[in-house]
Amino acid sequence: KCKEEYRLNRENVYKLPQDFLWGGAVAAHQLEGGWREGNKGISVADVMTNGANGVERKITEGVVAGEYYPNHDAIDFYHQYKADIKLFTEMGFKCFRTSIAWTRIFPKGDEKEPNEEGLKFYDDLFDECLKYGIEPVITLSHFEMPYHLVTEYGGWRNRKLIDYFVNFATTVFERYKDKVKYWMTFNEINNQTDYKRGFSIFTNSGIIPKDGENVEETMFQAAHYEAIASALAVQIGHKINPEFKIGAMIAMVPLYPATSDPKDILKAQRAMQWRYWLGDLQVLGKYPEWLLRYQAEHHLEIDRTLEDLDVLQAGTVDYLGFSYYMSFTVSAHGAAETVFAYDEMEDLVRNEYLPASDWGWQIDPEGLRYAMNWMNDRYHIPQFIVENGLGAIDKVEEDGSIHDEYRIDYLKKHIEQMKLAVEKDGIELMGYTPWGCIDLVSAGSGQMDKRYGFIYVDKNDKAEGTLKRSRKDSFYWYKKVIESQGTQL
Numbered sequence: 001k002c003k004e005e006y007r008l009n010r011e012n013v014y015k016l017p018q019d020f021l022w023g024g025a026v027a028a029h030q031l032e033g034g035w036r037e038g039n040k041g042i043s044v045a046d047v048m049t050n051g052a053n054g055v056e057r058k059i060t061e062g063v064v065a066g067e068y069y070p071n072h073d074a075i076d077f078y079h080q081y082k083a084d085i086k087l088f089t090e091m092g093f094k095c096f097r098t099s100i101a102w103t104r105i106f107p108k109g110d111e112k113e114p115n116e117e118g119l120k121f122y123d124d125l126f127d128e129c130l131k132y133g134i135e136p137v138i139t140l141s142h143f144e145m146p147y148h149l150v151t152e153y154g155g156w157r158n159r160k161l162i163d164y165f166v167n168f169a170t171t172v173f174e175r176y177k178d179k180v181k182y183w184m185t186f187n188e189i190n191n192q193t194d195y196k197r198g199f200s201i202f203t204n205s206g207i208i209p210k211d212g213e214n215v216e217e218t219m220f221q222a223a224h225y226e227a228i229a230s231a232l233a234v235q236i237g238h239k240i241n242p243e244f245k246i247g248a249m250i251a252m253v254p255l256y257p258a259t260s261d262p263k264d265i266l267k268a269q270r271a272m273q274w275r276y277w278l279g280d281l282q283v284l285g286k287y288p289e290w291l292l293r294y295q296a297e298h299h300l301e302i303d304r305t306l307e308d309l310d311v312l313q314a315g316t317v318d319y320l321g322f323s324y325y326m327s328f329t330v331s332a333h334g335a336a337e338t339v340f341a342y343d344e345m346e347d348l349v350r351n352e353y354l355p356a357s358d359w360g361w362q363i364d365p366e367g368l369r370y371a372m373n374w375m376n377d378r379y380h381i382p383q384f385i386v387e388n389g390l391g392a393i394d395k396v397e398e399d400g401s402i403h404d405e406y407r408i409d410y411l412k413k414h415i416e417q418m419k420l421a422v423e424k425d426g427i428e429l430m431g432y433t434p435w436g437c438i439d440l441v442s443a444g445s446g447q448m449d450k451r452y453g454f455i456y457v458d459k460n461d462k463a464e465g466t467l468k469r470s471r472k473d474s475f476y477w478y479k480k481v482i483e484s485q486g487t488q489l
């Protein structure tokens with residue numbers, strides 16, 4: 001049957017489908033603001049330290065008086081979303097990816113009854129999108145879990161979190177079942193495999209390491225519970241509306257061997273396995289063999305029941321959402337020049353063939369095609385590029401214009417490779433939503449200066465600015481790209 005469908009749809013297989021989801025992506029805590037409005041509770045993102053100048057961000061014990069947290073008011077999307085969606089419409093968006101702030105629905109995370117004001121906000125937001133024919137694409141958990149779940153339960157190291165997440169997921173699936181079709185469970189769920197950089201484990205799992213704790217074991221435990229919660233949500237979602245498409249969301253950064261030395265090749269292969277086993281849990285519904293052996297060898301005690309393994313099998317995702325910004329290169333001979341303070345297992349080196357952004361992210365459009373093929377060979381399910389883009393400092397000219405040709409160049413080259421992956425390699429791709437389609441607070445730094453948008457927002461790191469929105473050159477460019485179905489780049 002599958003073959004038959006493939007043959008019948010052949011005409012569409014090798015080009016972007018007519019209903020291709022062009023759009024843009026954001027996350028609630030990075031643009032909404034209104035952090036205490038509508039009975040919203042405090043999320044981990046609301047109490048994170050600043051990460052300017054490469055300092056690692058941490059979850060603090062509450063809000064420090066006198067500190068400024070840009071995400072508390074962010075770009076005020078909470079109040080200005082109607083005008084912003086109008087701008088998205090002007091660009092021709094077919095979809096809009098955002099997240100539901102868990103703390104708007106369950107302010108502390110462990111309540112039984114949801115907060116009606118929060119539910120109403122997203123009703124209005126989705127209605128506004130649908131009014132213009134824009135499909136909402138919704139992430140359930142995007143680095144913004146309730147802070148109370150961290151202080152009271154220790155974050156995702158606690159099995160109880162599964163119930164709280166499932167309650168949250170069920171509530172919003174029920175409420176928006178006729179408004180939202182595309183969902184993702186956890187944003188960049190695999191970031192935490194890089195647990196030695198604390199930021200990823202704080203944001204993904206709300207884990208504040210305790211003295212003497214085996215953080216690796218905690219990471220495996222938290223990730224396991226998240227995978228179970230995700231699998232349960234997939235099953236429940238499909239019951240609530242069989243039309244739902246519920247995806248995984250992984251951070252895709254391909255890891256290349258530095259040379260053809262077989263030692264480099266093995267090291268890069270291992271690094272890929274290490275970063276993507278959470279994809280295996282969500283797409284294949286099972287643990288890879290090497291990981292089970294690794295955990296046993298290191299005497300890591302993971303609470304993992306046979307029933308859990310059945311849940312994983314029964315709750316595999318419909319598609320694979322992923323972010324793509326850059327590639328990494330790995331050497332078995334030690335990192336001569338370290339690119340990031342990173343898990344030493346990966347020993348990253350600079351790739352001499354690739355330029356880098358101002359933040360040191362190595363720009364690699366062909367890596368996108370490579371990554372899509374790698375994932376397709378492994379998973380054979382539809383893909384969705386839900387983040388891609390260039391973070392840069394933009395300059396506003398005297399007449400108010402913003403000439404961001406560097407951003408256009410970045411996106412153009414990535415779209416070219418995305419099209420080759422579809423047209424030449426036959427990969428089924430659902431859509432493309434560049435990150436931060438409107439300027440917002442950076443997740444890595446917690447600041448405004450690293451901008452991704454087609455739409456400029458007048459606000460700086462010191463909270464100065466009018467919040468006025470203006471169209472960058474990339475705005476007009478992307479509008480044409482969508483209009484021409486990606487043929488005019």
Ligand code: BGP
Nearest residue numbers: 027187188391442443444445450
């Ligand atoms: C991804 C996150 C986003 C986003 C993006 C850019 O990891 O899913 O939330 O912020 O990266 O990162 P940054 O904001 O650090 O430039």
